[in-house]
Structure formats: C-alpha cells, structure tokens
Amino acid sequence: MRKVLHVDYSLCIGCETCQGVCEFIHHGKPNIRVYYTVTGIPIPITCRHCEKAPCIEVCPAGAIFRDHDGAVIINPNKCIGCMMCLAVCPFGVPTFDVKLKAMTKCDMCADRRQLGMPPACSEMCPAEAIFFGKPEEVEEEIRRRTAEKIARERISKVSLEGVGKLI
Amino acid sequence: MGGMNFAFHCREKPRPTGKKVAVIGAGPAGLAAAGCLVCQGHEVHVYDKLPEPGGLMLFGIPEFRIPIYRVREGCERLEKAFGVKYFPRTKVCFGNPKENGDEFVEREIDFEEIVRNYDAVLIATGTWNAYVPTIPGSDLEGVFPALEYLFRIKSAKLGYMDWSKVPPVEGKKVIVIGAGHTAVDAALESVNLGAEKVYLSYRRTIHEAPAGAYEINLLQQRGVKWLERTMPVKIIGENERVRAIELVKTRLSEPDETGRRRPVPIEGSNFQIDVDYVVCAVGQMPTPPFSKETGIALDRKGRIVVDSRHMTSREGVFAAGDVVLGPSKVGKAVKDGLYAAESIHYWLMEVKE
Ligand SMILES: Cc1cc2nc3c(=O)[nH]c(=O)nc-3n(C[C@H](O)[C@H](O)[C@H](O)COP(=O)(O)OP(=O)(O)OC[C@H]3O[C@@H](n4cnc5c(N)ncnc54)[C@H](O)[C@@H]3O)c2cc1C
Ligand code: SF4
Ligand code: SF4
Numbered sequence: 371m372r373k374v375l376h377v378d379y380s381l382c383i384g385c386e387t388c389q390g391v392c393e394f395i396h397h398g399k400p401n402i403r404v405y406y407t408v409t410g411i412p413i414p415i416t417c418r419h420c421e422k423a424p425c426i427e428v429c430p431a432g433a434i435f436r437d438h439d440g441a442v443i444i445n446p447n448k449c450i451g452c453m454m455c456l457a458v459c460p461f462g463v464p465t466f467d468v469k470l471k472a473m474t475k476c477d478m479c480a481d482r483r484q485l486g487m488p489p490a491c492s493e494m495c496p497a498e499a500i501f502f503g504k505p506e507e508v509e510e511e512i513r514r515r516t517a518e519k520i521a522r523e524r525i526s527k528v529s530l531e532g533v534g535k536l537i
Numbered sequence: 538m539g540g541m542n543f544a545f546h547c548r549e550k551p552r553p554t555g556k557k558v559a560v561i562g563a564g565p566a567g568l569a570a571a572g573c574l575v576c577q578g579h580e581v582h583v584y585d586k587l588p589e590p591g592g593l594m595l596f597g598i599p600e601f602r603i604p605i606y607r608v609r610e611g612c613e614r615l616e617k618a619f620g621v622k623y624f625p626r627t628k629v630c631f632g633n634p635k636e637n638g639d640e641f642v643e644r645e646i647d648f649e650e651i652v653r654n655y656d657a658v659l660i661a662t663g664t665w666n667a668y669v670p671t672i673p674g675s676d677l678e679g680v681f682p683a684l685e686y687l688f689r690i691k692s693a694k695l696g697y698m699d700w701s702k703v704p705p706v707e708g709k710k711v712i713v714i715g716a717g718h719t720a721v722d723a724a725l726e727s728v729n730l731g732a733e734k735v736y737l738s739y740r741r742t743i744h745e746a747p748a749g750a751y752e753i754n755l756l757q758q759r760g761v762k763w764l765e766r767t768m769p770v771k772i773i774g775e776n777e778r779v780r781a782i783e784l785v786k787t788r789l790s791e792p793d794e795t796g797r798r799r800p801v802p803i804e805g806s807n808f809q810i811d812v813d814y815v816v817c818a819v820g821q822m823p824t825p826p827f828s829k830e831t832g833i834a835l836d837r838k839g840r841i842v843v844d845s846r847h848m849t850s851r852e853g854v855f856a857a858g859d860v861v862l863g864p865s866k867v868g869k870a871v872k873d874g875l876y877a878a879e880s881i882h883y884w885l886m887e888v889k890e
Binding site (some may be wrong): 384385387388390392393394409410411485487494495498 | 542543545565569594603610628749752867868869875876879
C-alpha cells in the first residue's frame with residue numbers, strides 16, 4: 371500500500387534528532403541530514419520517494435526499483451556507481467558509498483517496515499515534523515497541525531487557558 | 538499521531554537479561570538510552586528531579602516548538618509498554634549545591650547508593666546551572682537566567698507551578714541578553730506573555746547571531762527591538778528591584794592570535810534604557826549528580842570526561858548528553874544517549890566490539 375515519508379519544513383525545529391537516530395541505525399551514515407542555509411534556517415534533506423522518480427527513469431543499470439509501500443530503493447548489486455541518479459534528483463539525495471562501491475540512500479527503513487515498524491526518524495522527531503503513512507492520513511494530519519498553528523498565532527495565550535489539551 | 542517512540546528499536550519488550558541499569562536524568566539523552574536498553578532486555582530505572590520525565594524538551598523548550606503531548610505520550614509508552622520505571626522528584630546527589638530546577642525535589646538519593654544498587658549507571662543530567670554575567674546589579678530582583686525564566690513558564694503551563702511564581706512581565710519592559718536559541722525563546726515567550734516592550738541585546742551583529750538571522754528578523758517583525766553590538770555594563774536598581782540597564786556599544790577588535798575578532802566596548806558610548814526585567818541567556822554549566830570526589834573526572838568546563846565507550850573514569854558508570862557535550866541540541870543528546878546505551882549493553886553482556 372502506498373506510504374509517504376513527509377518532512378514538513380515549517381514544523382522542523384532543526385534539532386537533528388532525525389539525523390542522529392538515522393546515523394545510529396545505519397552504522398554512522400545518516401540518510402537524512404540537516405543543512406543550514408545562510409539565513410540560519412535548518413532544512414533536513416532526505417529522499418522524498420517521488421511518484422515519478424527521475425532517478426528510476428535515468429538509471430542505465432535498472433538498479434532502482436519501487437517496493438510495495440512505494441519506497442524508491444537502490445539495489446547495490448545492480449548499481450554501477452555512475453551517479454546519474456544524483457545528477458537528476460531534485461534534492462541531491464543519492465550518495466556514493468566508497469565501501470559498497472554503489473549509490474545508497476534512504477529506503478524508508480525497509481528492514482523496519484518488514485517488521486511492521488515505521489521509519490525511525492518519524493518515530494523520534496520531537497517536533498512531529500516527519501510524517502509516515504498513507505498519503506491521505508498524512509495530509510489530514512498536516513492540515514490539522516497547520517490549523518493549530520494558525521489558531522496559536524491568532525489567539526492570545528490568556529484566552530486559551532484551561533481550554534482543551536495543551537498543544 | 539502520538540508520542541515519540543524512544544523504544545523504536547523493537548516492537549515489544551524482549552526476554553529479560555536480568556541486568557539492572559539506572560539512568561540519572563530523563564532528558565532526551567537519558568530517554569533515548571532507556572529506550573535502547575529496554576529493547577535489549579535490561580531493566581531500566583530512570584531518576585529525575587523534576588515531576589515528570591522529558592528534561593528540557595518539556596521544562597525548557599517552548600511548546601510551540603515541541604508539542605507537550607509528543608514528549609508526554611512518548612514517556613508513557615516507555616513506562617507502560619516497556620516497563621521503564623520512573624522515579625520523579627528524586628534528586629541524585631553527592632554534596633550538590635542548589636541548582637536550577639530543584640523546586641520540585643521531594644527525595645534525595647546518594648549517588649554512591651545508586652552505583653552500588655545497579656549493574657550499570659548512565660549519567661544524563663544535562664546543564665542545569667544557568668548563570669548571569671557578574672556585573673553590578675546582577676543580584677537585583679527581576680534578573681533571571683533565561684533557563685530559570687523559561688523553566689518557570691513551562692512549569693506553570695504544565696500545571697506544576699502557580700502562575701504567581703512566573704515573572705509577571707505583562708505590560709512590563711523586558712531585556713534579553715544573548716542571541717542563541719534560548720535568548721530567542723525567552724524573547725518570544727515575553728512577547729506571548731504580553732510584555733509591553735522586549736529588547737534583545739547582543740555583542741556582535743545579526744550575522745553572527747547563533748540563532749541565525751532569520752529567527753532574529755522574525756522577532757523584529759513581532760516587535761522585539763534588536764540592539765546589536767551592545768553589551769550590558771550594569772543593572773540599575775531602585776528598592777532592590779531592576780529599574781534600568783546600562784549598555785555600552787561595541788566594535789570588533791583586530792583579529793587576535795586565533796584569528797577571531799572579539800567585541801570590545803567603545804568608551805563613552807554608554808546608554809541606559811528603562812526595563813523591569815533582565816533575562817540573561819549567556820550560558821549554562823554541566824550539572825553532574827555529585828560535587829564531591831567520586832573518582833569521576835571532569836574537564837575544565839565541568840563536563841564529565843568519557844572514553845570512546847562513553848564510560849567515565851569509573852568502571853560501570855557511563856555518561857551522555859549535555860553533561861558530557863556542554864549545551865548542545867536535542868538530536869546530539871539523543872544520539873549520544875543511543876551510542877552510550879549500546880556501549881552499556883556490550884559492557885554488561887561482555888561483548889567485544
Ligand atoms: C530554552 C532552551 C531552548 C532550547 N531549544 C532547543 C531547540 O529548539 N532545539 C534543540 O535541538 N535544542 C534546544 N535546546 C537544547 C536542548 O534542550 C538540550 O541540548 C537537550 O535537552 C540536552 O539533553 P540532555 O538529555 O542531555 O539534558 P536535559 O534535557 O537537560 O535533561 C537532563 C535531566 O536531568 C535531570 N537532572 C539534572 N540533575 C539531576 C540530579 N542531580 N538528579 C536527578 N535528575 C537530575 C534534569 O531534571 C533533566 O530532566 C534548548 C535549550 C534550552 C535551555
Ligand atoms: S527531528 Fe524533526 S525537528 Fe528535528 S531536525 Fe529532524 S525533522 Fe527537524
Ligand atoms: S532519490 Fe531523489 S529523485 Fe529519486 S525518489 Fe528520492 S528524492 Fe526522488
């Protein structure tokens with residue numbers, strides 16, 4: 371069933387938990403990395419598992435495939451390391467792994483999904499800026515969070531006191 | 538979508554190993570370690586001086602950044618599904634002086650007793666000693682370290698502290714010293730609490746602000762007055778209370794031996810502004826759960842020294858998070874906690890890495 375792994379940049383606080391957790395479970399090499407722009411804004415960069423993935427289309431070795439959840443995955447045994455996927459990826463995601471002699475990237479935590487567990491970054495992001503699930507569920511959640519954000523900016527703290535649960 | 542899943546490594550609690558680990562400090566480092574350790578089958582007890590686990594994620598960082606339920610439900614899951622046992626309001630100490638966040642302590646446990654009672658110990662007590670610059674008037678009523686200020690606001694929001702203990706900044710003038718994330722949060726919370734005027738004073742320019750130019754610009758949009766290239770000289774009081782602050786303008790010195798240009802005061806450029814509160818976000822010091830000799834080495838900055846296994850100079854006692862790194866970030870503390878937990882597991886099970 372199609373799943374998405376979505377990072378919402380307006381909710382991200384740049385704490386680097388996603389990167390730390392990803393590094394821990396991937397032997398020191400994170401697939402999600404936080405970059406700081408010149409204005410000081412943190413942006414986590416990771417594979418967006420595109421629906422019409424340019425990397426799949428361009429790969430001359432046919433090494434990139436999509437699994438049953440819609441995750442775009444590179445097969446290191448087929449990859450010839452030509453870096454064409456990196457050249458066409460709008461987010462500069464695929465990385466050359468010197469040891470593997472192949473390109474690697476986020477596989478939406480394939481091992482974890484097999485056991486019925488969501489990707490680790492989405493489990494641990496304290497700001498709940500990383501969503502994982504069916505597209506319609508994720509979109510629903512994002513709109514709910516955005517509504518809360520708009521309300522928070524509009525209503526003063528005092529009038530919110532004692533109303534519902536703290537957000 | 539629910540809480541953080543600190544025990545993200547496993548689906549359910551595995552068979553017990555029979556080993557018992559104490560984690561001192563329930564911030565991101567301690568909780569991440571606890572989650573990793575329960576997934577290895579160890580029994581984990583978490584001690585914290587605050588009424589609820591979460592550390593600065595709950596008692597420092599404003600909830601518009603980290604939603605309260607995200608931390609709270611995560612800690613509950615660790616307890617209910619994985620059997621982590623919390624000992625809240627319990628300060629682990631060995632001659633410790635009073636530190637920030639001690640208001641809620643109901644029990645004190647000797648650090649040595651913890652070491653005796655567990656197979657391994659992880660210290661993850663963070664940096665809960667916030668200081669204010671030593672300038673004349675820094676002891677006046679109305680001067681707060683930013684950590685203390687934000688801690689009180691969060692404690693009141695969480696329902697543990699009466700709002701009367703939160704500085705009543707509504708309709709008042711507040712100056713925040715510093716330009717890091719803590720300073721930005723203190724300024725924003727002051728605006729949210731209805732302060733009439735909020736100033737932010739920083740020794741360098743917006744380009745050097747550790748929080749980034751974007752955050753400073755956002756503050757300015759919300760009406761905060763940005764006073765770059767200024768530093769406090771003295772705080773002026775009246776009847777023991779803050780009335781005004783004297784700042785001096787700065788310029789950058791010629792590069793020193795390290796190539797850094799330091800801000801130096803420009804003589805005669807002093808000026809005063811009327812303020813009711815001074816909030817200093819200039820730094821925090823590590824707070825290990827001991828201040829007497831325990832055989833655990835600290836470095837010059839008071840941080841616990843650990844080896845590549847995260848072990849302190851005492852066998853079986855490990856440390857992770859800001860108490861080792863100095864003030865850092867949630868993610869750095871989490872990562873440190875994870876690697877420390879892995880080392881603890883190897884050490885307990887005598888696995889060679
Ligand atoms: C105002 C503020 C805003 C911040 N904003 C951000 C941000 O936006 N993004 C980001 O990534 N980071 C931010 N940080 C930094 C981040 O909060 C810390 O780096 C992180 O929480 C450190 O984790 P830790 O587990 O090492 O320590 P802590 O979170 O400090 O946890 C330590 C725990 O140990 C307990 N403790 C201490 N001494 C004892 C004792 N003797 N006995 C028992 N318990 C004890 C404390 O009560 C506390 O619960 C901010 C910090 C502050 C102060
Ligand atoms: S864990 Fe979440 S808030 Fe932190 S950097 Fe990653 S996406 Fe941003
Ligand atoms: S690697 Fe790039 S192009 Fe390919 S699916 Fe991921 S984000 Fe899209």
